[in-house]
Amino acid sequence: MLPFQDLSDNKDNSGFGAGIQDDVLTSLAQIHDLKVISRTSVVAYQKPDGRNMRAIGRALGVANVLEGSVRRAGNRVLVNVQLIDARHDRHLWAERYDRTVADSIGLQGELATQIAVALKATLAPEEKARLSVKPTDNSEAYVLYLTALGKKDEIAAEELCVQATALDPTFASAYARASLLNSVIAGYEQPRVRKAKARAQAEEALRLAPTLGEAHMALGLCLYWGDRKYDAALKEFQLAAAASPNNAWIYNYVGGIYRRQGRWREAVASFDRAVSLDPRNVEMIFAAANNRLFMRDWAGATARFSQLLEIKPKSSLTKIALAYLAVSRGGEPGASQTLLRDVPEDADGLVTLTRWDLAMLARDYATAEKILRDFTSKDFGSKDFQKTSCQGRTALARGDIESARRYFAEATPIMESWAHEDPDDPDRHAELGLLYAYMQGKEEALRECRRAIELAPESQDAFHGALFQGDLALVYALVGEADQAITLIERLLSTPGALSWPISPQNITLADLRLRWEWDSLRSNPRFQKILAAPEPKTALTTIAQTKR
Structure with missing residues (x-):
């Protein structure tokens, strides 16, 4: 259509x-x-x-x-x-x-x-x-609803839906659409307020229209993103798919849940189904590509990201993904840097940050230092990527301990404040833990990483849980616990989800282990040498037994 x-x-x-x-x-x-x-x-x-x-x-x-x-x-x-x-x-x-x-x-x-x-x-x-x-008998409410459907501005669209429900309090479709919008908005503004509104709107939509597919999708998204109750969310999405079998977003969300449940093959099928229904939607293709990458299916991920590049030839993010994939497939950071040669700098500095990380992978610390020095902003668009933290890591890699301490001391209060803003966010604890590990704060580093794992254990989130185990492995390596680091690496090297991008020194891939300086303390260990000498093991896609939530 x-x-x-x-x-x-x-x-x-x-x-x-x-x-x-x-x-x-x-x-x-x-x-x-x-x-x-x-x-x-x-x-x-x-x-x-x-x-x-x-x-x-x-x-x-x-x-x-x-x-x-x-x-x-x-x-x-x-x-x-x-x-x-x-x-x-x-x-x-x-x-x-x-x-x-x-x-x-x-x-x-x-x-x-x-x-x-x-x-x-x-x-x-x-x-x-x-x-x-x-959907309604009120023509004014219907016009507001239709106008909301045509709006790209999510906040403005949600306000129009709310106005529609004020004119017709029985308008279930408007409540459902408002809920879906609030779940998205919660990702970047007033998360607690928006999540609460999304839940109330979804429940009202279902009260008014118990068989409405959009209402079940709205409640499913609240349970998925808001509450992390994956089994309950899956039931709602299944009801939504039964009522609206051609809605690509449902299959996209289901794919994300399957991944968290360790059902990786089913996740692939669901993401591919979403792409088949929305073949030029960059978000759908991006999700399918990422899923392949997290499984270490380098060829499959490269094919999907290349498909994205055909649709958006100037996409910096896609070129960044392909640059990291080139490292993962061939272990050559220099080749990856050429992929970004003609990519312009962006406002949030992600391209700059990637160039810095690729220089670090190549152990070209002088270039890495210059890239950061030439970047005038204090951070890279978010608090977890502090410029001073990156400068500290560069100095530490070069052996300049005094400069590293100075940079880390400047980054620490910002990172601590960011982590305390949302104490239930495991990502924030993991990032803070890594910062402490670079500073040799062993006790604090282990405390934060273990807290991240408590908030997202593999038994409840096979995807993020594996990534946080990778954080712990890196912390062990940085604070001198070689045996514990290697034991985790041996398992995670064949575990899906134990990697991410961009700027993820905790990635457990053979290329990262061979190239990143952070693992240098392990290089004299015979167990680690054996890992590096062997080919990358096949990623095991077996389902992890889930703890009910």
Whole structure:
């Protein structure tokens, strides 16, 4: 379903046409007998002029394409739609709807039903029932909701949904959409407040409409991201998928849960399913690529990230990922540096930080020092990447203990304050633990890393739990506990999830162990020498027994 052309003259109607398209798409996604491509993948075909239906069909992997236009003038809405056989570029069906805004409520279900009939798709009785339900009887609330669907600004969209529910307190779809938006917003603003709002909105949506797929997805996301109750979240997503089998986000979230449950093969299938339904959505492909990387499937990850680069050729983040993969596959930091040669610097310094890390991997400390010196900001866009901390690590690698202490002393209060802001975040404890280890604060380092492991044990989170075990292995190496470090390395080297990117000295890969200076204290140990001399072991994808949460 291609983006509808919005022919409305009034700028106040901005987003209305996109909202109509999104609402129809949501209805079509409920039909099991159809494969429906998600909205993100069709945005590239926004302009109607010069559309090549055969090429679009091939690119999206579909046989039929729906296109249309929307015009809103005052209280009237005009919608024109046509269904096209993309393989033969011929019209299959067309319809024109000229209605008042109030009468257009429920049009999305009517349209989806007519399209299904035109395509000879089977509609189950429960699908017919869902498609016949009007989301609201309040036209003003419906316009606000549609406008929210067309908004890119998540905070503004959530406010519009809240306004819609104020006009119609029985508007379940608006509550569900507001909840989904708040779960996303919680990742960057007022996490506790936003998570609480998301949960309340999801529960209200389900109270009003117990079979609404979006409501189950909203509650599933609260349980997944907010509460880390993976089994409960999975049940909600399964209910959501039953009601909306073409919603790519559901399979993306399920893939993330499977990964945390140690069900890596199932995670691959779920992420791939999400990509098949939204083949040009960079977030979907990125998640699928990362999943392959965390499994040490270097070839599979490289293929997915290369697919991303075809869609966004100028993506710095994708090029950074490919640079690290080049190190993991061949162990040559110099080759990776050439991949970033023409990449411009970014505002948060991630490209600079990566160049510094690759120089550290190559043990070119003079270049690493210069890269940091030339970077004028104090941090790299987040508190866990402090410039002074990186300078301390560079000085320590060069053997300049006095300078390292000075840099670490400057970074410590910032990192401690950041960790104390959210004491239930294991990442913050792990990062603080590594800083203490670089400073030879053995007791403090072990305390923080063990706290991270307590908050995210492998038995409850096979993905992050393995990464935090890698943090502990590095801490052991830095504070002189060689045997304990090597024992962990021997296990983690074949454990999925014990690696990340960018700037992850705790990565347990053969390339990282061979190249990073942080492991130098182990190099005279025969057990470690044996690890380095052997080929990288195959990553074991067996399921870890989960502790119920």
